Amino acid sequence: MFKKTLLITALVITATVSVKAQSKTPVYLDDSKSIQARVEDALSRMNLQEKINMIHAQSKFSSPGVPRLGIPDNWTDDGPHGIRPDVLWDQWVQAGQTNDSCMAFPALTCLAATWNKDMALLYGNAIGEEARYRNKNVLLAPGVNIYRSPLNGRNFEYMGEDPFLSSKIVVPYIKGVQQNGVAACVKHFALNNSEGNRHTVNVNVDDRTLYEIYLPAFKAAVQEGGAMAIMGSYNLYKGEHCCHNQYLLNDILRKEWGFEGVVISDWGGTHDTNQAIFNGLDMEFGTGTNGLSYSKTNVYDNYYMAMPYLKLIQSGKVGTKELDEKVRRILRLSFLTTMNKNRPLGSLGSEEHALAARKIADEGIVLLKNKGNILPINLKTTKRIAVIGENAIKWMTVGGGSSSLKARYEITPLEGLKKRIGNQAEIVYARGYVGDTTGNYNGVITGQHLGDERSPAELIKEAVEAARKADLVIFVGGLNKSDHQDAEGTDRLSLNLPYDQDKLITELAKANKNLVVVNVSGNAVAMPWINQVPAIVQGWFLGSESGNALAGVLTGDVNPSGKLTFTFPVKLSDNGAQALGEFPGSKTEVTYKEGIYVGYRWAEEHKIKPLFAFGHGLSYTTFQYGNVTVDSKSMTASGKVTLSVNVKNTGSREGEEVVQLYISDLKSSVPRPVKELKGFEKISLKPGEQKLVSFTVDSTALSFFDAAKHQWVAEPGDFAALIGAASDDIRTKTVFSLK
The missing domain is CATH 2.60.40.10 (Immunoglobulins)
Structure with missing residues (x-):
């Protein structure tokens, strides 16, 4: 109730200002004036408390504007694969809205695998339209951290192992988002290359490696993409947390690259008032909750950049120069987004967005192997298809951490195949294995009931029998978004597939030589059965249109054109970080001993033949x-x-x-x-x-x-x-x- 009253008051005050200023509009409200002039005018009208309010959160995902001046709040939303549903003001509980279901777009690993800058622009514009429609003016996306190891649980949110490719894909994504009057907040700056110990680990890396491998995509985002915001990472570098890091934020981001935008902390990434004041942080979010758990109401006043900062100013221990700079940058963002009268209205879950999601998925799917041209499916000779695997029926838009979505719909691979093939061939399904039976995450409930009490032996037996009777077997497995797979907050424990899938695939290959394996994941996996399987498809997390896209590629409606953005090693020790024993490091320290030799650079330097190389991807033509x-x-x-x-x-x-x-x-x-x-x-x-x-x-x-x-x-x-x-x-x- 208080919030509604506050908004009404702001509207009344804005109207009053307009009436009084009929003869002369205040500069900050006059969009014919330069952004700089408007910022300076608004800043001159603000009092100390209003400035302090603006630089820290007031709810889980918002920070205050200036109601007295009619400057709206800033509303952030997690990306990068869709606009997340709203939670209650001061809790992580779902708000229970019925109009906040989004279009789920493919994961950024899939986008990068298109190797298509036009697809990146299409993606950015579509997700920007959805953010705008929901009145979010800061999209916490995209992510461009480098794929250093296949065990990093958050790799599926990033764009692969190569800094040049990431740089070229991130720029149009940002431009697409921001043309909708929504700020792209590029993350996580920098060196956040594992989830284990991410809040405590200090990254040791030489300057050459930093500049050649881990910074180029961020630099491109700033200097070529014009990103309005950057999110700091949880980890430390040079002994300082990256959300308030002198070298990263002041020396590199602002002085070297000329960044004019806003630096936002990751949720719970702020740890010290003095460092936050002087080391480049502009907006503080999630403190006191670590961004994950419940907190007491109005904890926001106790944030490092709230009352503690105000008291330092009032006591004369610090001045207001740094505060004014922070507020200037936030005001600039507001004038480019919420105060921009010309920004479009946006749209949500539209047919156009479904087509965009499908097109991106079509182009990102990678055909890894196709011995004997078993694909595309020949529906003239194939009359019975056995679809096997939990990932053929499990929703993948829910889970995985902050990229978990409340999707308007999701077509599973089994549904997509049935819809496409229809009566041309009989499709039978067998579970094969039981992995994650949950259908909810953070209050978003899919309604799927995936429980199965049968033993692994019974499940394998059923799958093998189905395979023997089929003309073609399509196994849809891989990873999911559970802890220690593709998920924020935890790293993978092994390169191998979970839930004993390797054993199942081996048995299926014995039962039927016409076997296609679809690996759904955002990471490389080991394939000890590779010589027994004629066809392998990298299926990624493909969003709402997942099943339709996979069916299109498997049946040949779409000619696959995706290429890998990271190396698939044969074994874990073929990767540099693991070969040198430095992933994820100890609780407090990790050293990037492999230096510039990340991904294919390491494999070629040491003459290691990969399972599938960076840039690899087949086609149905030559x-x-x-x-x-x-x-x-x-x-x-x-x-x-x-x-x-x-x-x-x-x-x-x-x-x-x-x-x-x-x-x-x-x-x-x-x-x-x-x-x-x-x-x-x-x-x-x-x-x-x-x-x-x-x-x-x-x-x-x-x-x-x-x-x-x-x-x-x-x-x-x-x-x-x-x-x-x-x-x-x-x-x-x-x-x-x-x-």
């Missing part, structure tokens, strides 16, 4: 690469080189190919990766059609970070340009030199 040409065999430091290659569709159906450019420094004064991704283009080709794909390379693509000089350096010498279909599938190469 592509032929011509010889790469270069417009100049040499370039100056300020010059550029253009590399071109003809790519032809040599198959019988239309398809999309991701043409990848890697650069190798042939002689360097410092250790460098065997090759690094520096360009990619996704092209569509009809049968027999060919296109010329060109890449322009400048010295930026040739540079490494010199920590001693604290600058990027491109050394003169020879470089190889390697173009191909994956990091381990180079089709053509040439050499050029930097003078």
Whole structure:
């Protein structure tokens, strides 16, 4: 009741200001004035308490505006895969609304696997429209932390192991969100690469690795994407929590990159008033609850940046310079979002958003293996299909932590296959294994009842019998969003599939040689049965349209074009962080001993053959690469080189190919990766059609970070340009030199 009264009062005051100012509108309300002028005018009208109020939360997901001046509250919402339902003002209990069901979009691992910047823009715009419709002006998304290990429970929310790819996908996502008058809050800055001990661990990493691997996507988000907000991470770096970290926030983010936006703490990520004042934090959320549990009402006044900060100012121990800077940045965000009269109205759960979710899922699904062209399903000869596995029927939009959603609907893989195939073939289902039978998370209840009292032996027996009688077996398994799988707050315990799925798959392969394995996950998994299975599909967490998208790819309505954004190792020790024994580290310390050699960089440096390489992904057609040409065999430091290659569709159906450019420094004064991704283009080709794909390379693509000089350096010498279909599938190469 108090909240409603507050809003009514604000409206009355705003109206009064307008009446009194008919002859002269206050600058802060005049949208013909510059943002800077409006910010300064509003700041000059605020009192000390109003300023303090603005820099910390007033509820679980909101912070105060200035009611006296008619400046609205700021409302945040978790992404990055959909707009989460509302909780009660001061509790984590669901608000029980009936109009806050969202469209669930594919996980960001799937988006990145499209290798398509247009899909990133489509994704950002659609989720931005949903946030705007729900009147959220800060979307806590996207996430761009680097995939350092396949055991990180939160990898499914990120964009893979390569900083260049993440940088190119995050920028259009941000622009799509923000064109709706909603601020994108890019997270988690920085070095949050595991969930174990995330609140206490101090990350030790050298500057070169920091700048080359873990910062580029954040830098692109700021300088190219124009992100209005950044979220700090839970962990420590240089002994300071990253939500108030001098080196990350002041030295790098603001001074080096020129960030003008708002730094928001992760929920419960603030730990010290003085550090929060001076080390770059602007808005504090979740303190006292660790962002996860209940707290006493009005705990917000006791936040580090609330009464403790106010008392320091009143006692004269600190000034108001830093406070005014924080408020300036928050006001700027407000004028760009809630105070922007021209921002669109948005939409929620629309048909257009369903089509967007489907298109992104279609393009992100990766065909890993297809021996004997068992896929697409031949419905002329296939009359009985056995679908096996819990993930064929389990909703995946619920669970996993802060990305858990209250989806308007979710089509399961089994539903999608039945809908697509209809009467063309008989579909039988067998559970095969029992994993997570829960159908609720944080009060969102799917209504699914997945309990099964049968023993594992009984379940396997039923599945094997179904497989023997079928023309084709489709196993849909993998991970889910339970603790120690793909979930916030915990890391995986093993690279292997849970619930004894490896044993089940082995038995299915013995029963029927026509076996397709669909791995639903946001992480790489071990595949000890790989030589027994002819077809493997990486299915990701695909959102509301999951089943329709998978059915489209499996039946051939859609030609798969996704490519992996991280390396699938054969075994855990093939990954650098695990090989050197530093994941997730101790409770208080972790050292990134592998340095710049993350993902495919590690595998190639140590000549380790992966299960599936970074950039890998098959198609139902074939592509032929011509010889790469270069417009100049040499370039100056300020010059550029253009590399071109003809790519032809040599198959019988239309398809999309991701043409990848890697650069190798042939002689360097410092250790460098065997090759690094520096360009990619996704092209569509009809049968027999060919296109010329060109890449322009400048010295930026040739540079490494010199920590001693604290600058990027491109050394003169020879470089190889390697173009191909994956990091381990180079089709053509040439050499050029930097003078």
